[in-house]
Amino acid sequence: MDRGEYHTICLNRLLPAIALLIGLAFAPAGAETLGDSVGNASQPQLLPADEAFVLGAERQADATIVLHWTIAEDYYLYRDRSEFRLVDGGNASLGKPRFSPSDTKQDPFFGEVEVFHDEGSVRLPLNGEPDPGARLEVTYQGCNDPVGVCYPPIEKSIDLGSIEPASVSASADGGNRSEQGEIAAALADRGLWLTVLVFIGFGLLLTLTPCVLPMVPILAGVIAGDPHGGRAHRGAGLATVFVVTMALTYAAVGVVVGLTGASIQAWFQQAWVLGVFAGLFVLLALAMFGLFDLQLPDRLRGAVENRTRRLGGSFGGAAALGVVSAIVVSPCVTPPLIGALIYIADTGDPLTGGFALFALGIGMGLPLIAAAGFAGHLLPRAGPWMNRVRAAFGVLLLGVAIWLLQRVVPVPVSMVLWAVLLIVVGVQLGALASASTGWARLWKGIGLIAVLYGSILLVGATAGGQSLLQPLRGVIGGGAATQQTVDFEPVEDAADLRQKLAAAQRAGRPVMLDVYADWCVSCKELEAFTFPDPRVQAALEGAVLLRADVTPNDAGDKALLQRFDLYGPPAVLFFGTDGVERRGYRVVGYKGAAEFAEHTRQAFGRTESPS
Numbered sequence: 001m002d003r004g005e006y007h008t009i010c011l012n013r014l015l016p017a018i019a020l021l022i023g024l025a026f027a028p029a030g031a032e033t034l035g036d037s038v039g040n041a042s043q044p045q046l047l048p049a050d051e052a053f054v055l056g057a058e059r060q061a062d063a064t065i066v067l068h069w070t071i072a073e074d075y076y077l078y079r080d081r082s083e084f085r086l087v088d089g090g091n092a093s094l095g096k097p098r099f100s101p102s103d104t105k106q107d108p109f110f111g112e113v114e115v116f117h118d119e120g121s122v123r124l125p126l127n128g129e130p131d132p133g134a135r136l137e138v139t140y141q142g143c144n145d146p147v148g149v150c151y152p153p154i155e156k157s158i159d160l161g162s163i164e165p166a167s168v169s170a171s172a173d174g175g176n177r178s179e180q181g182e183i184a185a186a187l188a189d190r191g192l193w194l195t196v197l198v199f200i201g202f203g204l205l206l207t208l209t210p211c212v213l214p215m216v217p218i219l220a221g222v223i224a225g226d227p228h229g230g231r232a233h234r235g236a237g238l239a240t241v242f243v244v245t246m247a248l249t250y251a252a253v254g255v256v257v258g259l260t261g262a263s264i265q266a267w268f269q270q271a272w273v274l275g276v277f278a279g280l281f282v283l284l285a286l287a288m289f290g291l292f293d294l295q296l297p298d299r300l301r302g303a304v305e306n307r308t309r310r311l312g313g314s315f316g317g318a319a320a321l322g323v324v325s326a327i328v329v330s331p332c333v334t335p336p337l338i339g340a341l342i343y344i345a346d347t348g349d350p351l352t353g354g355f356a357l358f359a360l361g362i363g364m365g366l367p368l369i370a371a372a373g374f375a376g377h378l379l380p381r382a383g384p385w386m387n388r389v390r391a392a393f394g395v396l397l398l399g400v401a402i403w404l405l406q407r408v409v410p411v412p413v414s415m416v417l418w419a420v421l422l423i424v425v426g427v428q429l430g431a432l433a434s435a436s437t438g439w440a441r442l443w444k445g446i447g448l449i450a451v452l453y454g455s456i457l458l459v460g461a462t463a464g465g466q467s468l469l470q471p472l473r474g475v476i477g478g479g480a481a482t483q484q485t486v487d488f489e490p491v492e493d494a495a496d497l498r499q500k501l502a503a504a505q506r507a508g509r510p511v512m513l514d515v516y517a518d519w520c521v522s523c524k525e526l527e528a529f530t531f532p533d534p535r536v537q538a539a540l541e542g543a544v545l546l547r548a549d550v551t552p553n554d555a556g557d558k559a560l561l562q563r564f565d566l567y568g569p570p571a572v573l574f575f576g577t578d579g580v581e582r583r584g585y586r587v588v589g590y591k592g593a594a595e596f597a598e599h600t601r602q603a604f605g606r607t608e609s610p611s
Contacts, residue, residue, distance in 0.1 A: 001207035001298065002468065013391060033162060036208050037060055037273055040541075043107035044142055046147060046149060047072055047075070049142075049151050051072065051153075051155050051393065052072045052075045052142060052144070052151070052571070053069050053070075053071055053072075053075065053077055053139070053140065053142050053151075053154065054069065054070040054071075054360050055067060055068070055069055055140075055156060055436070055532065056069075056070070057136075057158055057163045058382070059126075059160070059163045059548075060301075063126045063127075064123050064124065064126060064565075065124040065126055065160075065163070065408055066121060066122070066123055066124075067084075067121060067124065067138065068117075068119065068120075068121040069116060069119060069120045069121070070119055071116060071117060071118055071119060071120065071142070071339075071346065073118075074144060074145050074217045075117075075143065075144050075145065076103075076105065076115040076116060076143060076145060077115060077116045077142035078110075078113060078114075078115055078139060078140070078142060078143075079099055079102045079113075079114040079115060079116060079120065079139050080097075080113065080114060081139075081140060081141040081153070082097075082122065082139065082140045082141075082194050083099060083139040083140075083222050083232070084122075084124055084136065084137070084138055084139075084148030085136070085137040085504025086130065086135075086136060086137075087134065087135045087136075087137055087157075087453075088130075088131060088133055088134050088135060088415050089130040089131060089134040089160075090130055090131035090132070091128050091129035091132070091161070092127060092129060092130035092134065092136075093127045093128060094124050094126065094127070095124065095126070096125070096329070097122050097123070097124055098122065098123040098345060098562075099121070099122045100116075100119075100120055100121040100127060100186045100559050100561060100562045100563060101555055101558045101559045101566055102114040102115060102116050102120065102226045103115055103116070103117055107407070107424055108228070110209060113395055117450075118495060119494060119495060119559075121562075121563055123345075124136075125345075130160055132161065133161070133313070134159075134160045134161075135157050135158060135159055135160065136157070136158040136160060137155070137156075137157055137158075138155070138157075138158065139153050139155050139156075139221065140154055141153045141154065143412055144410060145591075154236070154415070165209070176609065180335040180339040180342060180449070180586075180588055181336040182339070183335060183336055183339025183340070183343075184338075184339040184340070184342040184492060186339075187339065187340065187343040187352060187356060192351075192352060192355060194203075195352060195355065195356050195359070196356070196359040197359075197361035198359075199336060199340075199357070199360045199365035200360075200366070201362065201363060202221075202334075202336040202360055202365065203359065203362060203363015203364040203365070204338075204363045204364075205338075206332070206334060206362075206364050207304065207363075207367050209332065209334075209464045211332035211334065212364050212367075212368075212610065213364075213532075214325075214403060215242075215246070215325045215365075215368065216315070216368070216396075217325075217393060217396030217397055217399065217400055217478060218242075218281075218321055218325055218400060219238075219242050219310065219318075219372065220369055220393045220396065221284055221285075221288060221394070221396070221397050222238050222317060222321060222474060223238055223239070223372055224237075224383045225233045233373070233375055235372040235434045236369055236372050237315070237367075237372075237375035238315065238318045238372065239318075239365075239368050239373070240323075240369050240452030241315045241318040241367025241371040241482035242322040242365070242368070243250070243322065243361070243362065243364075243366070243368055243369055244252060244322070244360055244362070244365075245318070245319040245320075245322030245323055246323070246326045246364075246365060247306055247326075247357075247358045247359075247361025247362045247364075247365060248320065248324050248358060248361075249326035249327060249361075250326045250360065250361040251354045251355070251357040251358035251361065252354070252359055253327055254324065254340060254341060254344070254353065254357040255350040255353060255354045255357070256295075256343075256356065257341055257567055258273070258340070258341040258343075258345045258350070258353055259344060259350060259357050260376050261347065263447075268327050268328050268330075268423060269407060269408075269517070271408040272407055273328065274292070274404045274407060275405070275408075276406060277328050277404060278401040278402075278405050279401075280324070280405045281397045281398070281401040281404070282397075282398065282401050283399070284394075284397045285382075285394040285395070285397040286394070286395065287392055287394075288390040288391060288394030289380030289390075289391055289394045289441060294609075297567075299397075301572065303475070303607060306528065326361070327451070327497045328404070328462035331543045332522070332589070333569065333570060333571070333588055333589055334519075334588065335523070335565065335588050335589065336360055336590050337345050337357070337360065337567075338567060338588050339423065340353045340356045340357050340360070340497050341567050342565065343356070347563075348361050350451070360508070367384075370386040383585050391428075393416055393420070395425055398421055399421065402414065402417045402418055404429050404476050405417065407518065407519035407521065408518065411460075411465070411466045411467070411468075412461040412464065412465065412466075413461075414468070415457045415458075415460060415465060415468060415471060416457070416458065416461045418454070418457055418463065418535075419454040419457035419458045419467070421454070422450045422451070422453055422454030422457070423454035423455065424563045425450050426445065426446075426447040426448065426449070426450030426451035426452075426454065427451065428447070429443045429446055429447030429450065431448045431450070431451045432447075433564070443474035456471050456472060457471050459472065460472050460473075461611070466530065469528075470477070471544075475514050476553045486527075486531040486532060486537070486540075486545060487545065488514060488546060489544065489545065489546050489547070489561075490546075490547055490548075490549065490554060491513065491546050491548040492549065493556035493557075493558045493559060494556070494559050494563045497513070497548070498542060500511070500540040500546060501575060501579045502543070502579065503544075504544040504575070504577075504579065505577065505578060507544075508577050509542060509543060509577060510543045510544070510574065510575060510576055510577055511543060511546060511575035511579075512540060512543050512544070512545055512546070512572060512573070512574055512575075512600070512605045513546045513547070513548060513573040513574075513575070514526070514531075514545070514546070514547045514570075514572055515547075515548050515550060515560075515561070515566060515570065515571040515572070515573070516547055516548065516550070516551075516569050516570065517549065517550050517551045517569045518549075518551045518572055519551065520568075520569040520578075522569075522570045522589055522590040523569050523570040525590050526570060526572075526590060526591075529592070529593065530590070530591060530592065530593050530596050533593035533596075533597070535593055535594060535597040536593050536596055536600065537598045538597070538603075539596075539597040539598075539600040539601045539606070540600060543604065548560055550568070550569060555573055564581070570587075570588070570589060570590065571586065571587065571588050572586070572587040573586055574586070574600070574603035574604065574606070574607070582603045585599065585602065585603035587599065
């Protein structure tokens with residue numbers, strides 16, 4: 001569509017409004033005006049443009065300008081009719097705009113277009129420090145749906161100095177910047193190779209976190225299933241392929257998420273996806289046990305054995321499981337990951353961000369490569385001992401399958417699954433058999449412990465227990481009465497959050513917002529170990545506690561995440577009594593109770609817990 005055709009369409013849509021204005025201008029004094037006639041004819045009155053589309057602006061601590069429109073009912077705003085220009089900014093420039101999720105509308109003149117209803121926002125990365133007096137020129141256009149009138153393009157000039165966050169965000173944060181914000185800013189200042197080295201270090205620091213631990217039994221299964229096992233160089237080679245493929249997938253998915261804002265992580269945490277991959281790990285475990293010979297017909301047995309051997313002991317299988325580990329097994333949201341994603345999104349530079357994420361994955365996997373090479377010297381070459389080693393790794397793979405499923409099944413169900421695994425393992429270790437030698441008695445003792453704890457889990461599950469570590473809480477007298485709980489008020493979407501923040505502001509109360517999902521392991525750790533702690537509850541006293549459950553990953557969830565530049569849970573946001581987020585105190589990932597309590601007091605500007 002050329003510019004002349006566009007202006008013709010706009011003129012056609014403006015004719016009703018022009019007729020309305022002419023009638024109002026020439027109506028006789030004291031007579032019924034055209035506006036009255038229109039009202040009597042039950043025609044809706046058009047709002048002034050500034051009331052139909054209310055524009056707000058804020059400048060965040062990570063040098064990003066956020067524009068937000070509040071749109072009146074029955075009105076909509078064109079997303080792609082928005083333009084942004086930096087005037088008198090010196091050497092500063094605007095990065096690529098990132099809009100919040102929009103709706104698709106079949107427009108009678110423009111065809112299928114993207115529009116905002118109720119609200120919309122855009123993030124404008126600011127590259128460099130603009131000169132004093134710099135202005136942001138904004139142009140946007142919207143329409144009224146029932147009347148079918150389209151407003152002319154609206155132009156606004158915003159003085160960047162007027163939205164400088166010194167009076168709110170910067171002073172409230174005490175000049176503080178969140179860890180992920182610091183990492184994103186540092187990426188722009190460091191060279192590529194220094195960035196790679198720093199992110200390898202970040203990956204090494206993540207080695208003993210839930211991001212890496214589930215990969216250990218998977219890689220061990222790959223090495224143990226190798227028909228050429230027992231060779232140090234072979235084990236190290238398999239581990240290297242596994243880690244490099246994992247790191248490449250980590251980087252590729254991260255670049256896509258950073259550039260598009262798509263919640264790929266949430267898609268891969270759907271119940272059916274986790275179920276498929278849990279089934280894959282069960283098959284691998286059964287192959288480790290050698291059960292195919294006992295349970296499958298010859299023809300089917302051969303097909304399954306061939307596939308599991310290719311996965312369990314080949315370089316191709318190591319690569320495939322590396323991909324699975326990156327996108328399904330390890331959905332960790334950490335400050336280095338978020339910092340890299342923010343950098344990619346705000347600069348549009350996938351090269352530096354991708355290398356950073358690749359280096360993060362390599363750092364996470366370096367200990368696995370070293371351990372695989374060392375284990376090659378220790379693993380038995382063949383015989384009964386090798387069979388026992390494979391069986392042990394098979395048990396670990398079953399544990400990974402249960403660990404995946406417990407993200408989407410009720411807690412009592414996961415308790416039953418763990419109980420069954422523990423009881424079966426305990427019996428296999430000789431818990432119910434006689435023992436004559438020292439080693440046999442040792443294994444029998446371990447087996448008895450596994451059977452006992454599995455039985456306790458079964459009892460706890462049938463009694464409605466909700467904790468693997470405390471399965472009898474609430475069953476034994478007094479347990480339920482002493483349990484600390486945190487009552488969160490649910491948040492449906494960004495509009496609902498605005499209303500609740502406004503209510504808290506009127507009441508003069510600070511707010512903590514917990515961004516949660518059922519499949520988020522760190523979210524459940526926060527819920528089980530951090531929030532109920534008396535020190536944390538004391539720090540939160542007097543605050544409004546809100547929770548946004550983004551498990552469904554619907555349009556409202558996506559809009560809320562993009563509104564706050566989040567890429568998924570867990571995230572904890574703090575708002576002052578003025579309703580403004582203390583962005584520098586944002587928490588990404590898991591924090592222990594003592595650290596979280598002190599962090600909360602600082603975010604709320606408290607030197608000690610309120611009485």
